[in-house]
Structures are given as C-alpha cells and as structure tokens.
Amino acid sequence: MTENKATLKDMVIKPNWKPADLIANRLKLSRRSVSNVITLLDEGSTIPFIARYRKEMTENMEPEVLREVAEGLEELRSVEIKLESVYKSVTKMGKMTEDLDRSFKLSTTILEVELLYAPLKPGHKGTYAERARALGLEVYARDLLNRENVNLMLLVDVQQKGLQTVGDVEKGIKHIIADIVSKDTAAMEEARNICHRCHVLIESSKVKNTARVKKKDGVVAANSQKENKKVLEHKFEQYFDFKLPVTSVKSHQILALNRAEDLKILTVKITIPAAAKEMFMNFASRTFLQKVTRSNNNFLVREAIVDAYDRLIEPMLCRQLRSDLTKNAEKASITVFSCNLKKLLLIRPVKNQVILGIDPGFKNGCKLAVVSATTQVLWTGIVYLHQTSQQTTAEMRNIAAIVDRYRCEVITIGNGVACRETEQVISNMITRGYFYSNKIMYCIVDESGASIYSVSDDAKKELPELDPTLRGAVSLARRLQDPLAELVKIEPKHLGVGMYQHDINNNKLHTALKSVVEECVSFVGVDINTCSQSLLKQVAGLNATKAKNLLEWRQQNGHFANRQQLLKVKGLGKKGFEQCAGFIRISKQTALADNFTIKQEVKVEVKTEECAEVEPIVKTGRKRKAETAGPSKKKAKLIEQEEWNPLDATSVHPESYDLAIKLASYLGVDMTDIGTENFILQVHKKTSDYNLDKFCEENSAGLPTVKLIVDSFKQPLLYDFRENFQKPLFKQEVKSVSDLRVGAEVTGRITNVTHFGAFVDIGVEINGLIHISNMGRHSAGLGVGDHVTVRVNNIDLSRERIGLVLKCVSQR
Missing domain, CATH: 1.10.150 (DNA polymerase; domain 1)
Known part of the structure; x- marks a missing residue:
C-alpha cells in the first residue's frame, strides 16, 4: 500500500498537447516564436524587455501580443496543475478508465477537467454509468457496440437491485453506452463543430417576483433589498426579453447579463436548436451503430445516443459556451481597459510650467495647490468660491494674487463635484482680466483616484505635512505636468477608464493592468537620479524592495554615474540588471x-x-x-x-x-x-x-x-x-449644456472608450456619447485623450444623455 502511494506521488501526468502548439494555433503565430517567448518567460524575462530587446527571437511581437501569449501560458499551466491533481485523485479511488484517461489528457481548460471530475468526487453517489459498471454491465455494453450478440434475459438477477428486470438491465447498459458516447473524442469534437455551425442563441428574461419575505426580530428585512433591486432593475430593462445569436452578442452585453443574473434580476440560458441534435444523431449513428447486428440492440443503442445528447452532451455544450462567452467578454473588457489605461498614462506632459491645481467643492471649499515647474509644492490653501457673491468676489481676488505671486501659467480643475461652477468662475476671471497675463489657460483634469491617493501611504511619505484634502489638489496639478509619474501612484482600476471592471476576474485584471503600467513606465524611461520610488518600482525587472534599495544606494553614495553602478546595489543581481538597465536613464x-x-x-x-x-x-x-x-x-x-x-x-x-x-x-x-x-x-x-x-x-x-x-x-x-502626442485640451471660456443645439459641431476630448462607443468631454455638465454606429471609419482607432470634432445628434436632459456623431479626429 505504501509502495502504491509512493508510485502515485511520483507519477507525472502529461497532457496530450503542448502549450506552444495550442497558443500558436489560437493566436495564429509561428510555433518557433511562441516557444521562444515561453522560454524567455520561464527564464524570468519581462514583457517590456522581450518586446524591445528580443525582437529577433519573437519575430517582432508587440507587447499586446506578448501579453496574450503570457496569459495563455498561465492558463494552460493552471490546467496542467489541475489535471495532475485530479488524475491522481481519480486513480487513487480506482475509477480511472481508458476513456477517462483519454478525455482528461485531451482537456485544455479547467472547466473541462472539472466537468469530468464532478461525478467522480468522493462522497458523490457516482454517475448512472458508474453504478451500472459496478453491476458488471460494461462488458455487455461494449459487446453490443462490437457485433456481439447479447441476451439481456440472461443478465436478470431478481436479488440484485438494478438487475431485477430486463428493463433495469437495458437502462444500465444505455447509461454505459451514453457515457462512452459522451467521452468519445470524435463525437465531442463533432458536437462542438455542429454548435459552431448552428444558430445558437443566448436568451434572458426577467425573474418572476417570487421572493420569500424573511423576518428578523419581527421586522421585514427584505424590504430594503426589494427597494434596492427595483432601483437596479431599470438598468437592465433592455434585457428583460433578450434573444441574440452567440456569434453576434457583444462583450459588454455578456457582462451585463452576468451581473443581472448574479443580482437575481434575470435568468439567462443558452438555446441550441433542435437541428443540432438531428445532425449529431446522424453522425453518432454512423459511428456507433454500424457494428450493431440485431434490430432490438440497434434500437437500444439509438436510445442511448439520444440519452447521451439530451442528458450529457447538450448541457455540457451549454456550460462550455457560456463559459467561453464570459471568458472572451472578460478578455475583451480587459483589452479595452488596458488600451484606455495606456493612452491615459502616455498623455503628453506639460513640462516646465508652474501650475495651480484646484480640487473643486461647495460646502468645504475649493482646495488649491501651486506646484513648481519641478513638481515641488510652493503653496496650498482653501477658497470658498460658491458661497455669497460678495465672498466669491473676494476669493477671486485671492486666487488672482496667488497666480500673480507664483507666476502660474496654467490652472487645472478636477472634474468632480462643483467642477463646472468652478470652471465658470475661472473662465470669468480670464475674460475680465483678473490675472497678470491674458495667456492664462485652464484645463479640466480627471480626478479619478485622487481621493484614494491622498490617504495612501505614498502620499503620507511624499507630503507628510499636508492635510489629505490638499494632497488631492497637488495630485491634480502634477497629473498635468507628468501624468505617468503621478498616475502610477494609484491602483489602475480606480482611474475611471474601464467598464464592468467589478465583474471581471480581479487577478486577471490586476495582472493585465500592472503589465500595461510596467510597459508604459519602461518604454518612456526613468531617470534614476531624480525619480520617485513609486515610479521606479514600476520599471521592468524591479519591484518595491529593489526600488527602495536603489534609492538608498543613491542617498548613501550620491547620484549614479552610469548604468554599470546598478550592479553594486544589493539584491538587484545580474538578471534584474539585464531586465531594467535599458529602461533606466542617466543624464549628464x-x-x-x-x-x-x-x-x-x-x-x-x-x-x-x-x-x-x-x-x-x-x-x-x-x-x-x-x-x-x-x-x-x-x-x-x-x-x-x-x-x-x-x-x-x-x-x-x-x-x-x-x-x-x-x-x-x-x-x-x-x-x-x-x-x-x-x-x-x-x-x-x-x-x-x-x-x-x-x-x-x-x-x-x-x-x-x-x-x-x-x-x-x-x-x-x-x-x-x-512629446509627439497631443497636448491636453486647454480652454479660456466655458459652455453650458443649455447652449448646445442639435446639429451643432463642437470639439472635445475622449475620456473613456468601451465596446459600444466613446465618451467625450465637450465642455458641458454631461459627457456625450459617440455610439459605435456613429464613428464611421474611426471606430478602431479612438483612444483616451484624443481630441475630436463631433456633431450633436440628440440631447436628452431628463436622462442626462447627449448623443454625438464623430466628424473628425485631430492627428496625434
């Protein structure tokens, strides 16, 4: 027994596929280049390093493609680990068969492995087929499929449950044959191909109001939940009677359906047409009935094939289709999120200018911060612009005095609460000549994540003397000076450039966004003698500990004279040096x-x-x-x-x-x-x-x-x-939504891109939406930060919606 356990422990389970082959086939890449990338990743190389310095090995793969290879490799490695664990478990239980062995080793997803393992788990009663096999019926089932004559009457045993009648024997043999059909590689491959050819639908409908009322301490606890549910329901009204082919459904629709299903608002199902069953029956009959001799046995096998499809194959196909739709939707959403993040991080910096940052507010006032051309904080304070008119006038003079004293050239305004009211005040000041120069301009800056940064450990270390509310104003000013250096301090998912991020696998999202940040920081480059730890730790090959060690060395020994000195830093090592050296800059x-x-x-x-x-x-x-x-x-x-x-x-x-x-x-x-x-x-x-x-x-x-x-x-x-990209959108005057007219052409800046369109800041209270149908030939090329000219298509103030039509995109 001990020897068997040792043998099982040492058993190495290898699937009947190789990661490089599957990935190359899925992504339509050469096997050689994919194999090289896998080798480099296994050696500890990073995506930016491979993309820039190993082009010969990867055949010039872009970072986005390399990320897809890395993600595919990670998924397949997870399947290998799961497969080995499950395979050993099934073998230990003595339930492994030739069909199971083949099916397990051909599985390429964790879902497929789990579906095979589910009925075999300890504590499970076992499948119908397993129970029939336990009665000794498998030999006779296989004989039926191989031209052997089997007299079912001879198998009846009135003393044994499951064999008491001919009907019981037939049922057991049918279950075994159904199991054989459902695990046949060719049959399952044909079933999947038929699904791809057929008009498979995804359908949803509203859940009927059959919620049970629960009482707690004599109070109806479900009332508040019902009210919240009613508030949410209107967001999913378009899916109350929804039906669409799986080949046509959009990624954002899948994520919306999943969210509504989790909230118990919708029921969602996959519908495979009856024609698919008929096509499968034709294939299976040709495959499994050709050796069956007697007509009554022929009928028995045909019934088993029908049972295999209805009970095993179709439900499995529905689960796999639903899983694939969700997986692809998540992948597409992460891709859009990553693309938006990349465009946001690479917005052109406004260098060598003194900036006044304003974090708008009503009751608690507007927080102000003046930041020097080298990002140093020169002054902070609070003004109350939205109280009485007399106080507003006085505060306007105070702002003008601050701008004059520090010779500020640009004013940034956060796009949160009181943004448009504050923008109106600053616009009036420019128009009326309050400032020392008539060239003063302002810019609306996305303040997503600013409040989170202001109470973070990075902010406390960087600005320990400042109140958290004032740190937000500093961050807004610095976002204009160097968006990349400032935004890397904030968790990417808090930057407001994605949709349905809360419905996506958090680990996958985090990994993808972290890779994008690493790519952007690395490709822009970091001056090792002036950068912060927040920026340095994002360089390829580095982490928080290594960045800290580098800065400590700089503090103790003075500025780095050249890249070779990096090797003197404790903990970096030759591999770390190889990965980061090309992305670190040292100015004379x-x-x-x-x-x-x-x-x-x-x-x-x-x-x-x-x-x-x-x-x-x-x-x-x-x-x-x-x-x-x-x-x-x-x-x-x-x-x-x-x-x-x-x-x-x-x-x-x-x-x-x-x-x-x-x-x-x-x-x-x-x-x-x-x-x-x-x-x-x-x-x-x-x-x-x-x-x-x-x-x-x-x-x-x-x-x-x-x-x-x-x-x-x-x-x-x-x-x-x-420096080759567009500058931020600067303004000197403000518009109101009441000034807009259908048919008017306006300019704006794209703030977010989704699968169904792009949101545009056109300088009024509400961001407009360019639906994908109104983008024309630019639908694939729009990104966060792009300047666009649009035509107002419709205005719905009750729903706070402005529809836009894209006219042209300014060249980057």
Whole structure:
C-alpha cells in the first residue's frame, strides 16, 4: 500500500498537447516564436524587455501580443496543475478508465477537467454509468457496440437491485453506452463543430417576483433589498426579453447579463436548436451503430445516443459556451481597459510650467495647490468660491494674487463635484482680466483616484505635512505636468477608464493592468537620479524592495554615474540588471552633479593630509595620518572608474554598447556628439545610404537590434516619445449644456472608450456619447485623450444623455 502511494506521488501526468502548439494555433503565430517567448518567460524575462530587446527571437511581437501569449501560458499551466491533481485523485479511488484517461489528457481548460471530475468526487453517489459498471454491465455494453450478440434475459438477477428486470438491465447498459458516447473524442469534437455551425442563441428574461419575505426580530428585512433591486432593475430593462445569436452578442452585453443574473434580476440560458441534435444523431449513428447486428440492440443503442445528447452532451455544450462567452467578454473588457489605461498614462506632459491645481467643492471649499515647474509644492490653501457673491468676489481676488505671486501659467480643475461652477468662475476671471497675463489657460483634469491617493501611504511619505484634502489638489496639478509619474501612484482600476471592471476576474485584471503600467513606465524611461520610488518600482525587472534599495544606494553614495553602478546595489543581481538597465536613464547633468561635490571633498581631504604631515605627533615619532585619507582615495578611485556614458541616456541596452560603438564607426559619426542636432542629421543621412543588412552580416547582429540602435541615434538624449502626442485640451471660456443645439459641431476630448462607443468631454455638465454606429471609419482607432470634432445628434436632459456623431479626429 505504501509502495502504491509512493508510485502515485511520483507519477507525472502529461497532457496530450503542448502549450506552444495550442497558443500558436489560437493566436495564429509561428510555433518557433511562441516557444521562444515561453522560454524567455520561464527564464524570468519581462514583457517590456522581450518586446524591445528580443525582437529577433519573437519575430517582432508587440507587447499586446506578448501579453496574450503570457496569459495563455498561465492558463494552460493552471490546467496542467489541475489535471495532475485530479488524475491522481481519480486513480487513487480506482475509477480511472481508458476513456477517462483519454478525455482528461485531451482537456485544455479547467472547466473541462472539472466537468469530468464532478461525478467522480468522493462522497458523490457516482454517475448512472458508474453504478451500472459496478453491476458488471460494461462488458455487455461494449459487446453490443462490437457485433456481439447479447441476451439481456440472461443478465436478470431478481436479488440484485438494478438487475431485477430486463428493463433495469437495458437502462444500465444505455447509461454505459451514453457515457462512452459522451467521452468519445470524435463525437465531442463533432458536437462542438455542429454548435459552431448552428444558430445558437443566448436568451434572458426577467425573474418572476417570487421572493420569500424573511423576518428578523419581527421586522421585514427584505424590504430594503426589494427597494434596492427595483432601483437596479431599470438598468437592465433592455434585457428583460433578450434573444441574440452567440456569434453576434457583444462583450459588454455578456457582462451585463452576468451581473443581472448574479443580482437575481434575470435568468439567462443558452438555446441550441433542435437541428443540432438531428445532425449529431446522424453522425453518432454512423459511428456507433454500424457494428450493431440485431434490430432490438440497434434500437437500444439509438436510445442511448439520444440519452447521451439530451442528458450529457447538450448541457455540457451549454456550460462550455457560456463559459467561453464570459471568458472572451472578460478578455475583451480587459483589452479595452488596458488600451484606455495606456493612452491615459502616455498623455503628453506639460513640462516646465508652474501650475495651480484646484480640487473643486461647495460646502468645504475649493482646495488649491501651486506646484513648481519641478513638481515641488510652493503653496496650498482653501477658497470658498460658491458661497455669497460678495465672498466669491473676494476669493477671486485671492486666487488672482496667488497666480500673480507664483507666476502660474496654467490652472487645472478636477472634474468632480462643483467642477463646472468652478470652471465658470475661472473662465470669468480670464475674460475680465483678473490675472497678470491674458495667456492664462485652464484645463479640466480627471480626478479619478485622487481621493484614494491622498490617504495612501505614498502620499503620507511624499507630503507628510499636508492635510489629505490638499494632497488631492497637488495630485491634480502634477497629473498635468507628468501624468505617468503621478498616475502610477494609484491602483489602475480606480482611474475611471474601464467598464464592468467589478465583474471581471480581479487577478486577471490586476495582472493585465500592472503589465500595461510596467510597459508604459519602461518604454518612456526613468531617470534614476531624480525619480520617485513609486515610479521606479514600476520599471521592468524591479519591484518595491529593489526600488527602495536603489534609492538608498543613491542617498548613501550620491547620484549614479552610469548604468554599470546598478550592479553594486544589493539584491538587484545580474538578471534584474539585464531586465531594467535599458529602461533606466542617466543624464549628464545629474550624473556629474554629485561627482563634482566628491571631487571637492577629495581636494579638501588631501589638503588636510598634507597639513598633518607638517605637524607630526612627537609622541609616536611618526607622521600623523589624516583620518579621512583612506576614504578620500576610494572616492578618487571611484571618480576615475565610474564615468558617465552618453549611451546611458538612450534606450540602447548595455549588452549592445559595443555594437553601438561599431555602428557609429561604420556610419562615420562621432559618439561624443550623440544627441546633438548635427549627429542626428548625419545619422539620418548615412543610414539611408549605408547597407544595414551588410553591417548585420559582418557583425553577426540581428537587424531589429541594429534598427533600435539607429533609432536611438536619431533622437536627442533623454528622448521622451510622449512629446509627439497631443497636448491636453486647454480652454479660456466655458459652455453650458443649455447652449448646445442639435446639429451643432463642437470639439472635445475622449475620456473613456468601451465596446459600444466613446465618451467625450465637450465642455458641458454631461459627457456625450459617440455610439459605435456613429464613428464611421474611426471606430478602431479612438483612444483616451484624443481630441475630436463631433456633431450633436440628440440631447436628452431628463436622462442626462447627449448623443454625438464623430466628424473628425485631430492627428496625434
């Protein structure tokens, strides 16, 4: 017994498929590239690193595709783990059969494994087929399917339950045959194919009001729940009598149906047409009846096939279809959320400007914060703009004085409560000339997540002296200066750029959004000598602990002079360095700033040592050594060895520095001039004349890597690709919804994108919606932050809805 347990424990269960094959087939990618990606992921490589620095291995896969491969791999690895656990459990119970073995090893989803395992679990009475097998009927059932004559009368045993009559024997044999049919690989594959060809529907209807009233302490506890349910019901009215082919249903509709079903508002079902059953019966009859000889046995087997379809196959197909619809809807929703988040994080920063941030409010006032061009907080305060007219006038003068004192150039206003009223005040101030310059503009900023950030640990560490309400105003100002650096401090799901995120698998959503943040931060690049821990920990290959260690090293040793110094940081390691080094930038200014100070310290220490030698201590008879002489030599040696490398301010990875130097020599350009206008012009000119393929061949280098180096040569040092994107939408005057007219054309900024349309801030109290049917040829290209021109199609103030038609999209 002990030996059997040991054998079972050591048993390795391998499915009859390989992850690389399935993923390549599903995503229509080459098996080689998928296999390479899986190898890289298993070695600990990150998506940004693979996407940028391993293009030769992945055949230029984009980060989005790499994420799909990673997600598919994670799912299949989960299936492998589940399969091994379940397989061993079934084997231990002695219930494993050849059919089960084949079915388990062909399962590619956890749902399929669980459906096979459900009737075999300990404590379960067992399936009808199992009970029949326990009576010894399996041999005769298989004989029927293999041209053997079986006399059922001889199997009757009046003393044995389940065999007392011929009818009982027939029922047991039918259950076994039905089980064999439902586990036949070819039969199930045909059943799935038939479903794909047929007009399968998803239907929903309103749940009948049959709720039972529960009493608690003499009080009807269900009343409040009923009222809440009635409030929610109107949101799902369009699904009270809903019917649509599964091939046509939209992702947001599936998620809405799931939510309503969970709330007990709707009943949802999958309907497979009767024609599907007929087609399956034709296939199964050809497969299983061809060897059956006697007519009565033929009838028995046909009944078993009908039972297999009605009781086992159709319900399984319905569950799988519903599961696939939900899975695909979640995936699509996460994709849209990720795309919106990426566009939001990569909005063009407004650099080198002093900004006044306003977090609007009525009763508790508007919170103000002035932030310098380097994001430092210069001033904070509260004004009450929405009280009496006399007080409003006085507060307007106070705001004008603050703007004048700190020479603010832009004002940001949060889009929450009292936004439009505050916007009206600021617009009036600009129009009436309250400010020192008539060029002052304001911008509406999405304040989603600002209140969460203001009480977070990051905010407490960063702004410990400020009240949480004022931290929100600081955050709004900084969101305009550098959206990426500020928004990474907030959990992505709180940024208001997705829909139905609460109905999606939280782990999958978190993983996907974290990957998008990591990609954006890494591809933009981080200056290691000036960045915050919140930003640094999002770089590929780093985490909170490693980021903390990097900043502690910076604090103790001064600014990093080059990327190689990263290897001196405790806990980073060679793998961590490989993953993060290409995304970390070191500017010449910050690299040399501390070294200048160190050089001054060395000079002073050497001078002290010389003076000590002039006045020796007589007691010892030896020249007194300066106490700081040892450390000063180390610092001097550090300066000699650790020199700034201009490639450290580019996206070229340290592993390719030698190749970059060879390429510069091949092109005839001077590396000391990298980043200058002349250097960039020369590279542009010579890369069009020179054969890069020839260079790759001579140096055994991959063309994608060489092209990445060339692109870096064509950019200024510390290049930020966000500079090519649109600026935020600045305004000087405000409109009201009452000013809108159907047919009018207005401009606005997209605030959210969904599967059914895009929401647009057009400068009034209500965001308008461009339904997907009104997007024209731009339906696939719109993103958060895009500037658009739209025509007002309809206005429904009672439901707070504005319908828009897209006219054009401003070029990014």
